[in-house]
Structures are given as structure tokens and as C-alpha cells.
Amino acid sequence: MSTVQNVxxxxxxxxxxxxxxxxxHPYLQTPSLDALAARGVRFDxxxxxxxxxxxxxxxYYTGRYPSRHGATWNxxxxxxxxxxxxxxxxxxxxxxxxxxxxxIIPDKAGMERLAIDGASxxxxxxxxxxxxxxxxxxxxxxxxxxSGYPAFLRRHGYDSADPWTDYVIAGVDANGQIAxxxxxxxxxxxxxxxxxxxxxAYMTDQALDFMQxxxxxxxxxxxxxxxxxxxxxxxxxxxxxYTADQCLPVRRNQEELANAHPVVAAYRQQEESVSxxxxxxxxxxxxxxxxxxxxxxDHLGRLFDYMEGAGLMKNTLIVFTAxxxxxxxxxxxxxxxLFYDTVQRVPFIVMDPSAAANATRGQALNxxxxxxxxxxxxxxxLGTPGPSHRLEGRELQTLLHGRxxxxxxxxxxxxxxxxxxxxxxxxxxxxxxxxxxxxxxTTEWRDCVFSELDYSFRQARILRGKTPQNAxxxxxxxxxxxxxxxxxxxxQLFDLHADPDEFQDLGTSATHAATRLELRQRLLDWxxxxxxxxxxxxxxxxxxxxxxxxxxxxFGQW
Numbered sequence: 212m213s214t215v216q217n218v219x220x221x222x223x224x225x226x227x228x229x230x231x232x233x234x235x236h237p238y239l240q241t242p243s244l245d246a247l248a249a250r251g252v253r254f255d256x257x258x259x260x261x262x263x264x265x266x267x268x269x270x271y272y273t274g275r276y277p278s279r280h281g282a283t284w285n286x287x288x289x290x291x292x293x294x295x296x297x298x299x300x301x302x303x304x305x306x307x308x309x310x311x312x313x314x315i316i317p318d319k320a321g322m323e324r325l326a327i328d329g330a331s332x333x334x335x336x337x338x339x340x341x342x343x344x345x346x347x348x349x350x351x352x353x354x355x356x357x358s359g360y361p362a363f364l365r366r367h368g369y370d371s372a373d374p375w376t377d378y379v380i381a382g383v384d385a386n387g388q389i390a391x392x393x394x395x396x397x398x399x400x401x402x403x404x405x406x407x408x409x410x411x412a413y414m415t416d417q418a419l420d421f422m423q424x425x426x427x428x429x430x431x432x433x434x435x436x437x438x439x440x441x442x443x444x445x446x447x448x449x450x451x452x453y454t455a456d457q458c459l460p461v462r463r464n465q466e467e468l469a470n471a472h473p474v475v476a477a478y479r480q481q482e483e484s485v486s487x488x489x490x491x492x493x494x495x496x497x498x499x500x501x502x503x504x505x506x507x508x509d510h511l512g513r514l515f516d517y518m519e520g521a522g523l524m525k526n527t528l529i530v531f532t533a534x535x536x537x538x539x540x541x542x543x544x545x546x547x548x549l550f551y552d553t554v555q556r557v558p559f560i561v562m563d564p565s566a567a568a569n570a571t572r573g574q575a576l577n578x579x580x581x582x583x584x585x586x587x588x589x590x591x592x593l594g595t596p597g598p599s600h601r602l603e604g605r606e607l608q609t610l611l612h613g614r615x616x617x618x619x620x621x622x623x624x625x626x627x628x629x630x631x632x633x634x635x636x637x638x639x640x641x642x643x644x645x646x647x648x649x650x651x652x653t654t655e656w657r658d659c660v661f662s663e664l665d666y667s668f669r670q671a672r673i674l675r676g677k678t679p680q681n682a683x684x685x686x687x688x689x690x691x692x693x694x695x696x697x698x699x700x701x702x703q704l705f706d707l708h709a710d711p712d713e714f715q716d717l718g719t720s721a722t723h724a725a726t727r728l729e730l731r732q733r734l735l736d737w738x739x740x741x742x743x744x745x746x747x748x749x750x751x752x753x754x755x756x757x758x759x760x761x762x763x764x765x766f767g768q769w
Contacts, residue, residue: 221532236459244508253558262664272341472703667682686734
């Protein structure tokens with residue numbers, strides 16, 4: 212194994228952790244990702260920092276939590292003041308290429324305030340979040356000029372002004388009529404595009420073409436697939452690869468509906484949740500969802516085979532993950548967003564080719580990792596200093612390269628990394644075992660993770676009579692507890708040891724008042740320690756501390 216020369220950061224959209232065979236799915240086989248996990252590390256407890264595409268991705272790209280980077284929902288621009296992975300790499304002579312989806316929304320107002328021409332080289336870079344776009348394709352609306360996919364489809368005979376709508380997300384019903392995949396009742400039908408011309412095949416081809424063109428030159432690629440995100444239309448033969456009986460059982464019960472949390476109850480009134488509350492919807496959609504995942508795995512196998520033959524598996528750091536999960540009817544909900552492990556927990560596989568990673572190769576680690584860990588991990592792999600005053604994630608090499616016998620964290624899957632009682636520890640515990648700059652530490656790895664939600668854009672806010680300023684929530688998850696603080700709404704608490712399916716909300720339980728208080732304090736401590744002084748480094752602060760006399764200022768003398 213050699214040192215890292217390249218980075219391949221793969222993201223699937225709306226992929227649940229429990230829908231890979233290496234994470235335990237009994238019917239859905241994902242041999243390519245299983246093989247990647249076997250030659251790298253599979254993290255069993257990886258969590259996103261938001262259950263929404265946009266803010267989750269911005270945390271992956273900036274190494275910062277949503278309340279700090281500010282892009283708290285899909286339509287919220289990422290501030291020009293934020294620095295993304297692409298910009299960090301560009302400053303070191305590397306570009307971050309993109310094939311697929313980002314959800315970056317340009318901060319046009321910010322650029323106008325700074326008199327930055329949006330058409331200039333800098334303006335284009337900022338509007339794309341620091342990415343060099345090979346092909347940008349967000350996959351849940353008709354592709355625009357940013358993607359070559361519509362022209363590709365037309366070249367292959369799909370004659371339409373909007374081939375995505377008319378072919379990619381459409382099928383033909385038993386009466387010979389065109390049936391839209393926007394209506395979930397139709398997703399048992401095969402997509403009207405041939406599998407080789409599908410979204411997943413096309414974006415894999417973009418990645419292969421990029422690698423072939425780069426040859427032996429170093430590269431960093433973010434390969435971001437739009438599937439298995441809705442519309443859940445799969446091409447043949449993947450549309451019928453699985454039956455409803457080969458899907459995971461839906462996790463919900465009637466008790467959840469009684470005295471439900473008011474915001475969760477409002478989410479259940481939204482159209483996607485009403486649809487997914489029916490058994491028919493679950494039985495139609497879940498097989499198609501699984502088919503899309505198997506198709507993705509097959510194309511990743513095609514990509515990995517090329518990389519193996521080209522010698523790229525020996526010098527490429529590979530990170531595979533998702534921006535969040537998908538309810539698919541669990542908890543009587545559709546879509547994502549809320550604070551259940553179904554949505555918050557994602558697959559997270561890292562293959563580090565360096566010899567130092569041999570210590571953990573093939574293992575399943577139980578340590579808690581977050582989306583914000585990707586940026587510092589990539590920067591360390593490439594030997595690029597990361598600004599510790601900005602980055603809030605941790606270098607995963609601390610775990611990947613093994614730890615001494617004195618480490619208190621669990622390693623093998625199933626080994627607890629939190630206190631046996633599962634109780635939240637003191638606010639000072641869980642301190643970083645490494646910083647963005649790679650400073651060694653003797654403290655434990657984190658024992659909790661954090662997530663945020665801004666539901667201002669959702670119907671649930673209107674149903675609750677909230678404003679865009681108080682439609683927000685924050686969550687802390689430890690080994691045992693999931694605690695949610697809702698602004699101007701009741702709290703939520705789940706005992707994950709006694710109730711792993713998160714059916715019984717203990718948010719108003721008098722017996723658990725002390726636990727809620729402790730976790731609320733934990734959340735407050737995390738909020739107060741956020742990295743908001745981003746315009747000056749900690750090193751600069753240290754040099755300027757008590758330096759007024761060196762600057763010729765002699766106040767306070769007698």
C-alpha cells in the first residue's frame with residue numbers, strides 16, 4: 212500500500228444505512244460496496260448533521276455544522292464567507308472536480324455586496340461552492356445547461372424537449388399510456404430509458420472518463436449520485452429485481468400516533484407521509500428503491516474494476532456515504548428531515564490505501580462519526596493543513612490508523628464506545644482526539660453526535676403556526692439516548708437501548724426529567740463551543756495575546 216495521491220468522495224442521495232448487505236440487509240446484495248468495506252473500514256455508527264440534502268451536504272463540504280455554515284435548508288445559499296473542500300484544495304494547487312449533485316445555491320447577494328462579477332473566474336468558483344463541474348446533475352428536476360445529460364439522451368434517440376420527464380422518470384402502463392414516476396403508484400414500471408442510458412450509468416461514465424483523462428496526474432473527484440432519491444423509477448431489469456416480500460418490514464406502530472409530538476404529527480399530514488402511511492405505497496416503492504441501490508452497486512463495481520486495473524486502488528482514498536436516509540413509511544412518515552436513525556444514520560465506508568491503515572483494514576468500527584469529519588480527513592490524507600479555527604470535524608485517520616491499548620473507545624462492531632449505562636457524560640467529555648491540524652491527543656473519541664433541522668420551508672411549519680425564526684430543532688445522540696430540543700415545542704427523548712425502533716417518546720416522562728436536563732446541557736455546551744471566530748486563526752490569537760506593549764500601547768500603568 213502506498214500513500215494517498217487521489218481522493219474519490221462518493222455520495223448517494225437518500226440512501227439508508229440498513230440497505231446495504233454489509234450493513235445487514237438480508238435480501239439486497241451490494242457486493243461492490245461490501246468488497247470496498249472489506250479492504251477498508253465500515254463505520255457502523257455514522258450520522259449526518261442534518262436530515263435534509265442541502266444543509267447535510269454543506270456540512271460534508273465545509274466541515275462545519277449547519278448553524279455555523281448557515282445553509283440550513285435546500286433553498287438557502289451557502290455564504291461566500293464559508294470555505295469548502297474545493298477551495299481548500301485549490302489553494303494547494305488541486306482542484307475538486309464534481310460529477311453529479313451538490314445542492315449548492317450561490318450567494319448572489321453576497322457576491323453583489325462584494326462587487327464580485329458572477330461571470331468571472333472567482334464568481335463562477337464561488338457560485339459552484341469551489342467545485343470544478345464536470346457535469347452537474349441534481350436529479351429531482353429537469354436538468355439545465357449545467358448538465359450534458361439531456362443532450363446525451365437526445366443523441367441516443369430519446370426525442371423530447373424534456374427527455375428526463377418524458378423518459379427517465381416515466382414508464383408505460385398496462386394500457387400503453389405514459390405514466391409519470393412522480394406518482395409513486397407507477398414506480399413498479401420500468402423507466403423508459405435503457406439501463407445504459409440511465410442516470411446512474413451516465414454519471415459513472417463521467418467519472419470513468421475523468422479518470423482516464425487524468426491518467427497518472429493526481430486528482431480529487433466528488434462523484435455524487437442522485438439515486439436512490441425519488442422519483443423512484445428504476446430501469447429494467449432493476450425495477451423488478453426485488454419483491455415486496457424481499458424488503459425490510461416497515462417500522463411503525465399505532466402507539467406512535469397517540470399523543471404524538473406536535474411537529475411530528477404535522478409532518479405526518481404532509482402528502483408524502485399520507486401516501487407512505489398506506490401499505491400499498493410501501494409495497495410498491497420499497498422494491499424500486501432497492502433496485503436503484505443494486506444498480507448503483509453494480510456501476511460502482513464497474514468503476515472499481517477500472518480503478519483496480521489502472522492501479523488507482525493503490526493510491527486513492529475512497530469515501531462512500533450518503534447525505535441522509537429515507538423513511539419509506541417508517542414511523543408513518545415519508546421523505547427525511549426528522550430525528551430518527553432511519554434518516555440520521557448513513558452508510559460510511561472509507562478505504563485508505565496507506566500502509567498506516569492496515570491496522571484496521573476489513574474492520575467494522577463502532578465509533579461515532581459525523582459528516583463534518585470528511586473535510587479534515589481528506590485534507591490530512593493529502594498533506595494539506597486544515598484551519599483548526601474553522602473546521603469542526605475530526606480526522607478519521609485517528610481511527611483508521613489504529614489506536615494504542617490505552618484508548619477507551621470501542622473498535623470492533625458491537626463494542627460500546629460510550630459508558631455502559633448509556634447516560635450522557637459530562638459536557639467536557641468526548642473531547643476531540645485529534646484536531647484539524649493533526650495535533651495528537653490523549654483524550655477519547657467523541658461519544659455523541661449532533662444534528663439540526665430548519666423546517667421553515669415545510670408545510671409542517673404552517674400547520675404549527677410557526678414563523679421562519681422559530682421553526683427549528685437540534686438533536687444530540689449518545690449511545691443510549693436520542694434527545695431533541697424543539698424551539699417553542701415540547702422536547703423529545705428516546706431510550707435507544709430499551710426502544711431501538713424509537714417508538715416511545717419520553718419527552719414528557721417525569722421519570723426521565725433528569726436525563727433530559729443532562730442532555731439539554733450537553734446540547735447547550737456544544738452550541739456555545741461552536742467555531743464562529745473564523746477570520747483569524749488560533750495561532751494568530753495566541754501571538755497577539757497580551758501583546759499591547761509590543762504594539763506601543765501602555766494602558767493601565769501606574
